[in-house]
Structures are given as C-alpha cells and as structure tokens.
C-alpha cells in the first residue's frame with residue numbers, strides 16, 4: 001500500500017494533522033493502536049484541556065469544533081494567578097480584545113469530534129487496532145510493517161504516538177526526559193460559589209494548584225504536587241479531598257463537592273535536539289513534554305500540526321513531501337515556540353518550588369510588578385492566545 005504521508009498515532013495531535021490535510025492532493029494513512037470510541041460516556045471526563053483561541057480556529061478548520069456540544073465548552077474570560085505571599089497577576093479578555101482567553105473542554109468529546117470528521121475523509125485510509133512491528137527506509141521512501149504483516153510505504157512518516165513514542169525510538173532520536181518529581185492530580189468538582197468564567201492558579205511552595213472553570217458551576221483541578229502528596233490526595237475520600245482543595249484555594253469558590261474520581265500522572269520535561277530525521281517528523285507529545293502549569297501541552301502539539309499541514313499543503317505539486325528541505329522548514333518554524341514554552345514553564349516551576357526567602361520575595365514582587373505593567377501583561381497573554 002503506497003501513500004504520501006503515514007501518521008502513526010491518532011490521538012488529538014495526529015488526528016488533527018490528518019483532518020487539516022483533507023483538502024490536499026496527498027494520499028494519507030493513519031495508524032492507531034486502539035479502537036477510537038464510537039461514542040463517549042455521558043458523564044464528565046477527568047481529562048480536561050484549555051484550548052487556545054488560535055487552536056479553536058484550527059479545530060474549526062479541521063471540521064471538528066462544529067461537532068462539539070457548546071453546552072460542554074466553557075469560555076474563560078478572566079485569569080487570576082496568585083503567588084505564595086498574596087501577590088496577584090490578572091488577565092482579562094476585554095483588555096486583550098478577544099472574546100475568550102481560552103476554552104475549556106473535555107478530552108473524550110474532542111477526540112470523538114475529530115474522529116467523526118476523519119471517518120468521512122476521502123484521501124485518508126484508517127488502520128485502527130493496528131500496531132507497527134518494524135520501520136525501514138528503502139529507496140526514497142519509508143516502510144512500516146504492521147504486526148499482522150501488512151506493509152505501508154510512504155514518502156513521509158509522522159510520529160504522533162505520544163510521550164513514549166515507538167517511532168522516536170525506531171528512528172534513533174535520543175530523548176532524555178527529566179522527571180519533575182511531581183504528579184499532576186486531576187479531578188472535577190462542583191463549587192459552592194460561581195467561578196465567574198475565571199481560571200485560578202495558586203503558586204504555592206508545595207505545588208501549583210489550577211482550577212479551570214467548567215459549565216454547570218464546576219471546576220477542573222490540576223494540582224501539581226510531590227508524589228507523596230499525590231498519593232495522599234488520591235487516598236482521600238470525596239469529602240476530605242473537597243475540603244482540602246477548598247482550603248488550598250482559600251475558600252474563594254466556597255465548598256467543593258467531588259464529581260469525578262481523582263487521577264494522577266507523572267510530570268516531566270523533554271526537549272529534543274531534533275524533531276526530524278530522514279523522511280520522518282515527530283509532533284505532539286512524541287516531540288516535547290512540558291509542565292502543565294501553563295496548560296500548553298496539547299496546544300503546542302496542535303501548533304505542530306498546524307505548521308506541518310501548512311508546509312505540506314503549500315509545497316507545490318511536484319515536490320516530494322518527505323523532502324528534507326520541507327522538514328527543516330517545519331523544524332525551524334516550531335523551534336522558538338517549543339523552546340520558549342519549555343523554558344518559561346520550567347523556570348516558573350523551579351522559581352516557585354524553592355524555599356529560599358529571597359527567591360520568595362523576588363517571585364512575588366515579580367508577579368505584582370508584572371500586574372502593574374499593562375503592556376507586559378498583554379504581551380504575556382497574547383502569546384498564549386495562538
């Protein structure tokens with residue numbers, strides 16, 4: 001079977017790339033090891049994303065945003081960030097001139113919306129419940145052998161197969177992830193007081209607590225804490241956990257009633273020297289991992305897909321889509337965004353995870369100062385809108 005582009009991994013990022021290439025002349029294949037759900041549970045999903053306005057537009061162009069139930073999408077108009085001695089930094093959408101700073105929505109519903117569009121795509125062949133067993137580079141192409149023996153040849157292979165990427169390992173791209181010694185603990189709660197379409201974040205010495213607004217007066221928690229505290233939070237019963245989160249958020253939203261069970265995932269930083277190799281490019285979590293404190297993990301991945309789709313669609317009809325010059329163009333286009341997001345989140349995490357009194361003063365006065373300088377505040381918020 002011969003294709004122009006084969007994408008391995010049909011998570012949000014790989015699926016969005018396939019959808020973004022629907023109006024091109026490219027013959028596409030998508031290999032996904034699981035069976036994408038034909039429907040989703042009616043209850044609330046534990047995994048919630050903050051999707052930037054730029055990526056919401058991208059998902060609309062992909063044809064996925066239109067499939068979402070807007071009653072389950074929460075626009076965020078304000079953000080309040082607190083330091084550990086009461087310093088505060090605020091953003092609002094009115095000041096920046098945008099209807100929303102970000103949109104909060106559920107993972108399962110977005111996955112489902114993307115897969116609905118893929119199923120109607122003429123230039124795409126789906127290989128679901130398929131695992132790869134071998135990768136070779138015969139002349140001028142890349143060849144994937146599936147576990148059931150089928151062969152797929154393509155001009156370009158895109159690895160979108162997540163943080164432990166098989167493609168990355170097969171291509172010999174060296175990754176040295178650094179564990180943050182922190183887990184992200186997630187759960188959804190109903191709150192006693194309205195959240196006012198506001199996202200809240202507290203930088204505390206023992207962790208970073210984010211509460212993202214959801215419809216129906218609920219919030220989604222992402223609490224980045226030590227593995228010991230994470231184990232403690234996971235072992236608490238609903239009432240105790242609700243009280244703990246309410247206290248950590250200074251009772252700003254009143255009492256907390258737990259809606260979904262808590263779950264935890266280990267946090268790490270991964271930077272790669274190169275995200276491209278011969279006839280191969282990595283996107284999404286296969287290419288980078290960042291701390292979730294800025295809610296940018298999946299946004300970075302969508303921006304990878306946007307960049308690559310634009311370059312492939314605009315390559316001219318005769319150019320080989322696996323041409324190294326195209327891949328280098330993509331790598332250059334993505335370098336600054338990836339690096340700045342990794343440095344910013346890593347520095348903030350380290351700055352607030354330190355007990356030195358001088359650093360404590362510096363970080364809190366930094367927040368207050370930034371809050372007083374409107375153009376700086378605007379510049380910070382504008383980057384996250386993309």
Ligand SMILES: Cc1cc2nc3c(=O)[nH]c(=O)nc-3n(C[C@H](O)[C@H](O)[C@H](O)COP(=O)(O)OP(=O)(O)OC[C@H]3O[C@@H](n4cnc5c(N)ncnc54)[C@H](O)[C@@H]3O)c2cc1C
Pocket residue numbers: 008009010011012013014031032033034047048049050130131132160161162163166167184186222263264265283284285286292295296297298299301
């Ligand atoms: C609990 C939790 C909460 C999170 N919260 C946030 C958040 O609030 N904001 C945010 O931005 N990010 C968040 N993240 C991170 C976010 O989930 C990832 O950044 C995002 O899912 C990356 O998407 P991806 O498509 O690159 O990879 P993945 O979502 O990992 O998708 C990879 C896909 O590849 C498939 N696959 C893997 N190996 C193979 C193979 N060999 N062959 C075929 N298919 C394969 C997998 O089945 C999967 O479908 C969270 C992560 C977790 C775990």
